[in-house]
Amino acid sequence: AQTVTQSQPEMSVQEAETVTLSCTYDTSESDYYLFWYKQPPSRQMILVIRQEAYKQQNATENRFSVNFQKAAKSFSLKISDSQLGDAAMYFCAYPLTQGGSEKLVFGKGTKLTVNP
Amino acid sequence: NAGVTQTPKFQVLKTGQSMTLQCAQDMNHEYMSWYRQDPGMGLRLIHYSVGAGITDQGEVPNGYNVSRSTTEDFPLRLLSAAPSQTSVYFCASSYDRLHNGYTFGSGTRLTVV
Numbered sequence: 001a002q003t004v005t006q007s008q009p010e011m012s013v014q015e016a017e018t019v020t021l022s023c024t025y026d027t028s029e030s031d032y033y034l035f036w037y038k039q040p041p042s043r044q045m046i047l048v049i050r051q052e053a054y055k056q057q058n059a060t061e062n063r064f065s066v067n068f069q070k071a072a073k074s075f076s077l078k079i080s081d082s083q084l085g086d087a088a089m090y091f092c093a094y095p096l097t098q099g100g101s102e103k104l105v106f107g108k109g110t111k112l113t114v115n116p
Numbered sequence: 117n118a119g120v121t122q123t124p125k126f127q128v129l130k131t132g133q134s135m136t137l138q139c140a141q142d143m144n145h146e147y148m149s150w151y152r153q154d155p156g157m158g159l160r161l162i163h164y165s166v167g168a169g170i171t172d173q174g175e176v177p178n179g180y181n182v183s184r185s186t187t188e189d190f191p192l193r194l195l196s197a198a199p200s201q202t203s204v205y206f207c208a209s210s211y212d213r214l215h216n217g218y219t220f221g222s223g224t225r226l227t228v229v
Contacts, residue, residue, distance in 0.1 A: 035217045045206060045220035091158065093217075102166075103149070103174055104208075104218060106158035 004094050006107035013082045014115050020067070021077045021110045023092030030054075033095055034068070034075045035104070040088040048090070051075060079112075087114045118142050122207050122221035129197040129228045137192040137224050139207030147210040148190040149218070152176065152203040159206065165190055197228045 004025045013019035025034070036048040051059045051068050059066050063083075067076045079086055092107040123138045141148065149164035151174075161174030165184040179201060181193040190209075194201060204225050208218035 033217075037217075043204065043223045043225075045208075045218075045223075047217045047219075050217055102147075102164065103161040104151075104159070108156060108158045 004092050004105050004107040006090075006092055006110050008110045009108070010111045010113070012113040012115060013079070015082055015084060017082055018078065018080045019082055019112065021079075021090050021092075021112065023075045023077070023107055025073050025075060025092070025094050025105075027073070027094065027096075034066075035093040035095075036064075036066070036075075036077045037091045037093060037106075038086075038088045039091065039109075040085075045091075049077065082114050084114050084116065087112055120207055120209055120219050120221040122205075122224055124224060125222065126225050127227070129194070129226065131197060131199060131228060133197050135194050135197065137194075137205055137207075137226075139190045139192065139221060140188050141190075141207075141209040141219070142188065143209065143211065143219065144187060145209035145211050145219070146187065147212075148184070149174070149208050150180070150182065150190070150192045151206045151208065153206060153223075154203050162192065162205075194226075197226075199228050202226060202228045 032053045034051045038046045038048045049059050049061045049064050051066050063080045065078045089109045091109045093104045096105050120141045146167045150162040151159040153159045160176050163182040165171045168187050171182050204223050206223050207221040210218045
């Protein structure tokens with residue numbers, strides 16, 4: 001089964017510090033994409049960063065970067081210089097095509113708290 | 117540039133009532149989908165559409181209907197609301213399906229009493 005696992009239900013970080021959220025996934029495909037979404041208290045789902053599996057280089061978007069280890073099927077999100085506005089639920093997601101159905105498979109999420 | 121617009125943002129229904137959650141996008145996206153979000157469950161796919169006139173079921177379709185008469189609109193109908201359908205519902209669209217991620221609406225919090 002194609003799954004996405006986020007093993008940390010909750011994490012906390014001090015403002016200006018760095019935090020890493022973990023995500024592992026299971027797939028038999030060789031070429032795919034991975035995503036991290038942020039869901040703040042406003043409930044809006046916001047795409048934070050995407051990684052293409054065939055690219056060796058880890059994706060970076062400002063203070064957000066990933067540590068993508070394809071062989072280990074690991075896709076962690078690193079937030080540098082954490083800000084109060086980073087407090088949110090973070091979801092790792094993997095797009096799956098299976099039996100004619102297409103969907104994003106989401107992990108159960110990690111709740112990030114940023115302490116001032 | 118509105119993106120994906122969902123209405124209403126909140127709704128309370130009585131068991132057995134029916135209603136339609138509206139979703140519209142102005143990005144000319146072919147792919148649209150509906151997810152529900154429940155605590156501890158992440159997001160689960162209800163129905164999706166790859167273009168006008170084409171819809172298909174996701175992993176939790178029971179109790180929901182969809183139609184896609186235009187590229188812009190993808191309404192979700194609850195036929196006879198049940199307490200188990202209490203959830204937050206998200207509509208999402210994508211230009212190239214799965215490669216660039218989805219753009220999500222702001223969600224609808226539905227409570228069935």
